[in-house]
Amino acid sequence: MARRNIFQPPLPPDSGSEATQPDSKPRFPNTGAMSGVKSTLRDLSSNAVREIDPSLIDDGGPKDRLNITDADVADLVQSMRAHGQQVPIMVRPLLENPGRYRIVYGRRRLRALKLAGIPAKALIRTLTDEQAILAQGQENSLRLDPSFIEKAIFVTDLTDGGYEQSVVLDALAIDRPMLSRMTKVARTLPLSAVQFIGAAHGIGRRRWEELADLVRDKEIDLEALVASLDEASRTLTSDERFGLLADAALKAGQSDPSQAGAPPALPVLYDGSKIAEIKDTPRSLTIRFARSDQPEFTKWMKEHAETEVLRLYEAWRSATEAD
Numbered sequence: 001m002a003r004r005n006i007f008q009p010p011l012p013p014d015s016g017s018e019a020t021q022p023d024s025k026p027r028f029p030n031t032g033a034m035s036g037v038k039s040t041l042r043d044l045s046s047n048a049v050r051e052i053d054p055s056l057i058d059d060g061g062p063k064d065r066l067n068i069t070d071a072d073v074a075d076l077v078q079s080m081r082a083h084g085q086q087v088p089i090m091v092r093p094l095l096e097n098p099g100r101y102r103i104v105y106g107r108r109r110l111r112a113l114k115l116a117g118i119p120a121k122a123l124i125r126t127l128t129d130e131q132a133i134l135a136q137g138q139e140n141s142l143r144l145d146p147s148f149i150e151k152a153i154f155v156t157d158l159t160d161g162g163y164e165q166s167v168v169l170d171a172l173a174i175d176r177p178m179l180s181r182m183t184k185v186a187r188t189l190p191l192s193a194v195q196f197i198g199a200a201h202g203i204g205r206r207r208w209e210e211l212a213d214l215v216r217d218k219e220i221d222l223e224a225l226v227a228s229l230d231e232a233s234r235t236l237t238s239d240e241r242f243g244l245l246a247d248a249a250l251k252a253g254q255s256d257p258s259q260a261g262a263p264p265a266l267p268v269l270y271d272g273s274k275i276a277e278i279k280d281t282p283r284s285l286t287i288r289f290a291r292s293d294q295p296e297f298t299k300w301m302k303e304h305a306e307t308e309v310l311r312l313y314e315a316w317r318s319a320t321e322a323d
Helices: 032-047 071-083 107-116 129-140 148-160 165-172 176-188 191-197 205-218 222-228 231-235 238-254 295-322
Strands: 049-052 089-093 101-105 120-124 266-270 273-280 285-288
Touching: 071 107, 089 107, 101 107, 101 129, 107 120, 129 165, 148 165, 148 176, 148 191, 148 205, 165 176, 176 205, 191 222, 191 238, 205 238, 222 238, 231 238
Parallel strands: 089 120
Antiparallel strands: 049 120, 089 101, 266 273, 273 285
């Protein structure tokens, strides 16, 4: 008769032991001294500054500065070559392009580093778009505050880019009425004219709003005025360029004979909302789509204006030929 195997496997661990408990505590609990050590290690890793080739850093995303040129950072380049980079920039990894990064803040420093040909000292953070915008806005409070028009362009880019209004408000520490004022100015003044003027730190909100109101009410072609200025105007300071262009706009508005006795603009309404206005003057028939009233529709019209005008022209030709 075959012998029975009398070997018995070892008993399983006690049901109360750490090995079988699904909710067992970790070996090093998140309390007391060990928690402090782990937190410190995380902080050290988070705040570690790495050196990155500046060519691997993209200068994309919403910009809170106007016209950063090589001349603007010439002194910074010399300082970096002599003393190195003293303050790190912040970047975030591009998940869709491993090995590359996008600037969060420090655009002037990044441009100077590229010109100086030295590695960039950078804090690397994995951030969402919203977190990056908040970090960018908070860092602004620690350095030269952007001018009104720089903030206006910045918040308008964020709004047009689909960011939640609450994120935009928190990033720049502004309220809704100020956001409305900023976007109104930024959407009224052509970007090329704003870039010609520059940051204009000495020009406050009121004067920018007055210029925007003048351009809108008198239908002034600010881009044409910029083109008419001589090359010497570009050697003026940013504040002086604002004054020069504002004076030219005021003069253009006062000397336009088509405005004398002209009938008021006729609004085009849809469900009670103004989507455009038609102005008939001796010189022209103008249909104006206000960015402040219907920003999305105005953007669509800008992209499809030629197609739609040609369609209307063909419809007019067909109607006149039928008659």
